[in-house]
Amino acid sequence: MAEQKHAFQAEVAKLLGIVAHSLYSEKQIFLRELISNASDACDKARCAALTTPELTKDDPEFKVVIAADKKAKTLTIGDNGIGMTRDELIRDLGTIARSGTANFVAGLTGDAKKDVSLIGQFGVGFYSSFMVADRVEVVSRKAGAAEASRWLSDGQGEYTVAEAQKPKRGTEVTLHIKEGEEEFLEPMRLRNIIHTYSDHIALPIHLVEDGKENLVNAAKALWTRPRADITEPQYAEFYRHVAHAMDKPALTLHWKAEGTIEYTALLFAPETRPFDLFTTERQHRVKLYVRRVFITDKCEGLVPPWLRFVQGVIDSEDLPLNISRELLQANPVVTRIRNQVTKRVLSELDKFAEKEPESYVALWNNFGAVLKEGIYEDREHRDEIVKIARFRTTAGDALASLEDYVGRVKPGQNAIYYITGDNLDAVQKSPQLEGFRARGVEVLLLTDPVDEFWVPSVGQYKEKPFKSATKAGADLSAIPLAEGAAKPAEAADADAGGIDALLASFRLTLKDAVKDVRKSDRLTDSPVCLIADESDLDMRLERLLKAHRQLDMAAKRILEINPTHPLIQALAAGIGKDGAGQRIEDAAWLLLDQARIVEGEPLPDPVAFTRRMSAALQRGLSA
Numbered sequence: 001m002a003e004q005k006h007a008f009q010a011e012v013a014k015l016l017g018i019v020a021h022s023l024y025s026e027k028q029i030f031l032r033e034l035i036s037n038a039s040d041a042c043d044k045a046r047c048a049a050l051t052t053p054e055l056t057k058d059d060p061e062f063k064v065v066i067a068a069d070k071k072a073k074t075l076t077i078g079d080n081g082i083g084m085t086r087d088e089l090i091r092d093l094g095t096i097a098r099s100g101t102a103n104f105v106a107g108l109t110g111d112a113k114k115d116v117s118l119i120g121q122f123g124v125g126f127y128s129s130f131m132v133a134d135r136v137e138v139v140s141r142k143a144g145a146a147e148a149s150r151w152l153s154d155g156q157g158e159y160t161v162a163e164a165q166k167p168k169r170g171t172e173v174t175l176h177i178k179e180g181e182e183e184f185l186e187p188m189r190l191r192n193i194i195h196t197y198s199d200h201i202a203l204p205i206h207l208v209e210d211g212k213e214n215l216v217n218a219a220k221a222l223w224t225r226p227r228a229d230i231t232e233p234q235y236a237e238f239y240r241h242v243a244h245a246m247d248k249p250a251l252t253l254h255w256k257a258e259g260t261i262e263y264t265a266l267l268f269a270p271e272t273r274p275f276d277l278f279t280t281e282r283q284h285r286v287k288l289y290v291r292r293v294f295i296t297d298k299c300e301g302l303v304p305p306w307l308r309f310v311q312g313v314i315d316s317e318d319l320p321l322n323i324s325r326e327l328l329q330a331n332p333v334v335t336r337i338r339n340q341v342t343k344r345v346l347s348e349l350d351k352f353a354e355k356e357p358e359s360y361v362a363l364w365n366n367f368g369a370v371l372k373e374g375i376y377e378d379r380e381h382r383d384e385i386v387k388i389a390r391f392r393t394t395a396g397d398a399l400a401s402l403e404d405y406v407g408r409v410k411p412g413q414n415a416i417y418y419i420t421g422d423n424l425d426a427v428q429k430s431p432q433l434e435g436f437r438a439r440g441v442e443v444l445l446l447t448d449p450v451d452e453f454w455v456p457s458v459g460q461y462k463e464k465p466f467k468s469a470t471k472a473g474a475d476l477s478a479i480p481l482a483e484g485a486a487k488p489a490e491a492a493d494a495d496a497g498g499i500d501a502l503l504a505s506f507r508l509t510l511k512d513a514v515k516d517v518r519k520s521d522r523l524t525d526s527p528v529c530l531i532a533d534e535s536d537l538d539m540r541l542e543r544l545l546k547a548h549r550q551l552d553m554a555a556k557r558i559l560e561i562n563p564t565h566p567l568i569q570a571l572a573a574g575i576g577k578d579g580a581g582q583r584i585e586d587a588a589w590l591l592l593d594q595a596r597i598v599e600g601e602p603l604p605d606p607v608a609f610t611r612r613m614s615a616a617l618q619r620g621l622s623a
Contacts (some may be wrong), residue, residue, distance in 0.1 A: 027132055028562040029179070030188070031066075032197035033125030034077045034173055036293050038064045039203050041171060045143055048082060055540055066194075066216075067208035068185040073177045075133075075184055080170040084140040086149040089161055093126065093138060093151050115404025119427055126173075132157035132184050133175035139164045139261070140171040197294045218235040221292045222443035223266035223313055229253050239268045242287065243311040247271040250363050253312075254346050261336055263319070267312035267345065273366040277309060284308040289315040301334050304342055304608055305387075306374035309367045314341065316583040333409060339380075346384040353388055361399050364390045369448040386458065391422060394433060394444040398441075402461045410441055412478040416460075417466040420451050420540040422600065431529040432469050435522030440482045443469050452541040469522075472558055473534035477522055496571035499563045506577070510559065520560035527565040530557040530595040539599060583619070586612045 042062035049056040056062075065078045084092065114476040131134045134154060149436050153159035166172070175184075179455035183189050187209050194205055200221035206213040222230065223239045232252075239249045256264045267286065274285075282305040288298045292315060303310060319333055333432055337506035364371075374385045379416035388397035395408065405416060417436060421427035427445045436443050446455070455466050485572075499519065506517040523529060532539050538557040545551035561568050571587055574580045593609045603609050 008378065010080040013244070021438050028184075028193045030128040030131055031077075031193045032176075032293065033128045033199065035064055035066075035153075035198045037126060037173075037192070038041075038077060038081060038171070039198075039201050039293075041079050042203055044082040045080070048143065049425055052144070055169075061383055063204040063206055065206045065208065065213060066402035067083070068187065068190065070182075071421060073182070073185065074174050075177060075190075076172055076174045078170060078172040080168060081143075082136075082179040083142040083143060083145070083169045083171055084149070086143045086147075086161060088142070089138065089140060089149055089151040092321060093153075094161075097348055099113075116276075117614070122148040127155070129173070131176050132177060132181040134178045135176040136172060137174040137176070139166055139174075141166040143169040145169075148212045153477050163249050163289075175554050180236050180443070184282060200289065202292055221289075221315065223254065223264045223315055225294070230254075235268075238266070239270075239311065242505050243268065243270065243285070245270060245272075245274075245311070249311075250349065250359065250366075251352055255341060255344065257337075259366060260526070261333060261340070263314055263337055265312065265314045265344070265443055267314075267341075268348075268369070268426055269363055270311060270361075272307065277367075277370060286310045286318075287313045289313055290319055291317060293316070296392065299334070302341075304374065304378060306370055306372075306377060307342065307345060308346060309370055313391060316324045335607075342378075342381055343384070346381060346388065349388050350384070354388075358535050359442060361390065369450060372448060372454055376450060376457050382458070386461065393442050393588060394428070394437060394445065395442045405444065406443060406462045407462060408442055409464070410439065410479050412480065413441055414464065414478075416444065416464050417441060417467055417469050417474060418446055418451075418455060420446045422540075423447055427602065431468075431523060431526035432531065434524040434526060435476050435520070436469060438481055439476055439479045443475070449544060452544060468532070471532045471536075472541055474522070474531075498575055501575045502568070503561070505584050506559070507590045508559070510592055511587045513556070513592060514559045515556040517559045517561065519563050523560060523562035523565070525565075526562060526598075527567045528591045528595045530592075530601075531560055533558055543601070559595060561591070586615060590616060594616060 001244040019154065039221070042064075046062065047054055059080050062080060067076045067078075068074070069076075108616065110174070122596075127210075136153055136155070138151040139148060147163045147364060150162050150164035151159060152162075177184060187207060190207060194207070194216045198205060198215045201217060201218060204215055204219045207216045208214075222234065235252050235254075236248050239252070240246065248271050250271045253265065253267040253269075256262075263499040283298065284303040285297070285304065285308060286299075286303045288299045288302055302314065314337065316337070319337075349363075352363070357480070361617075368390060371385055372389065375382055378385070386402060388401075390401055390418045391405070393400050393405065402416070409416075419427050419433060421430065424445060424447055427433075427447060433443055458466065460466060503517050510517060514530075532537070533555065534543075536542075537545070539557070542554055544549060546554060563569070563572075571584060589608070590612050593603050
């Protein structure tokens, strides 16, 4: 049998049901679609009037009028746009997925095609009306035509077309609202939908209330205006509107990208930290518009998660969308917009840090922990984020950049030292910092959980490796002591043998609890401290992993003792005396528990700790 070609067949009623009920997740979207269609009709009329002015001469002010009739249970969306003829009603509304807008754009040439701004592209938005209506009536009169036509359908697969009366050009879409959908007849509900989705369409939208037409939308997208024409109070007011916030923006970014990708961005860094900044969803707060029509505020990939504190809008002129407009198609354009926006935001933050350092410090205190997530996650922009990062250090109260730190390194210092902890007060008081202070070595004080991850991933800065102050690898012997500081070795030389014996005794007593017991060159005031072996995880990172059940067993620590401390020297001097064995054994466990408490670690045996502490106090009182 010869090869034959056949056309696909379709159950029109079922297909219409799918279009009306499956493309959109929220019923209220129907109003956005009908307003967008009305906006397109007005843009078409405006475009046609450039060559034929008489088409709009009798009614030059374009607008959309929405009227609800609770008694009749109807909702009417009217416009004074280009209108449709009888044949166009049959062709465009009687054929699912046929877009009059797409056909109109295809017919344009040259600059006209670039200049016109039309929203509808797929020809299915109109059918979303059947989500809330059991009957839809369209009355339309083409601009320049004398007659009007009516299109009527119940969404079950058939429609009728007849002559109608309409005094002026344009289209009126009347929805006969279904039982149970009466909320869409309430003026407040309609206002809310318009504010959410169509507030910035460059066309007045009027809502009929108590017989009067009231302007509902802003009718002018602020971001489309030149920056020079916008005042700071206007920016602040728009920020409060788009972010639903009461504060002011700490930084405003407004630019238009032109070229192969065209979009406008108006973004803000808030003055105060949003309460939900650290939710697990890490959802960004930038709203996506296409030709001033709100599409979504959950466009995954539009802005990286580590910029989720940024508020505002991105308005694309030609971003491809799927036919429901609720999800972006997988398209490299989104990735390119994301990269451009990210680079621009980081560049502006860098300028802000240079021009207004005090204001930038406030911004960093609010959002630095989020930005540092980008150092760990985003290799492409890592260097730019590291450049604008600021840190607390042991050098003083002022925040410092890594460039500042490297410029202050001491002779013999070949690393960038840091310490991590749960809060600033705890890390500042850590005994592990005593030797660094004695040598005037600056240490970064890191208190955000993400610090445990980005530091190892970066590895080094300006050829200086990052080294934890809580690890055995933090060798300070090559760095001279500050002027006037005593050398620990000199103070211990007088009884070096006793210290060595004490170390041996401690090792024997604590052999199952620690990896080693060593002399310390970092302690000046405290008797002991715990450190991690150079090959082990940082102690705070290990605690975090255990808390999230990502680690079963913790590595044993190294106990460092300060040979210059009076307590350690007294213990060393008592080696070999009557009863010294039990006292030294108790002291070893007490000092280990003391070091654990300072590190914020739980005691494995609180009962034994209290027993040893009571015994030590009793001996001290009876001496």
